Amino acid sequence: MDKRKIGKIVESAIADYGGYVTKGAVMWHLEHTYNLGPEDAILKPEKFLRALRDIYGDFVSIIEGNICEKLAKEYGIDYNGHGLLVLAKQLTGNSNSSS
Secondary structure, rough: OOOOHHHHHHHHHOOOOHHHHHHHHHHHHHHHHHHOOOOOOOHHHHHHHHHHHHHHHHHHHHHHHHHHHHHHHHHHHOOOOHHHHHHHHHHOOOOOOOO
């Protein structure tokens, strides 16, 4: 698992909804308020999703779905729409991929 590759995919998924200026603001907020980087979508998915929910509210489900679709496509995983927590477990091979 390449953390930089995952980070770029996550950032791209966030940029899809608001562009690169919004992505920059969201990433800055994640880093400075929550001490999270984009790779933490997989390394600390529960904490990452809580932070995104604080930022996006109910729209988080759209962002999460986009992140999952991009990651699943890149890594050839069929995550069946179960969300980031399940996908993180599949990518890391870890049954405890939470914060």
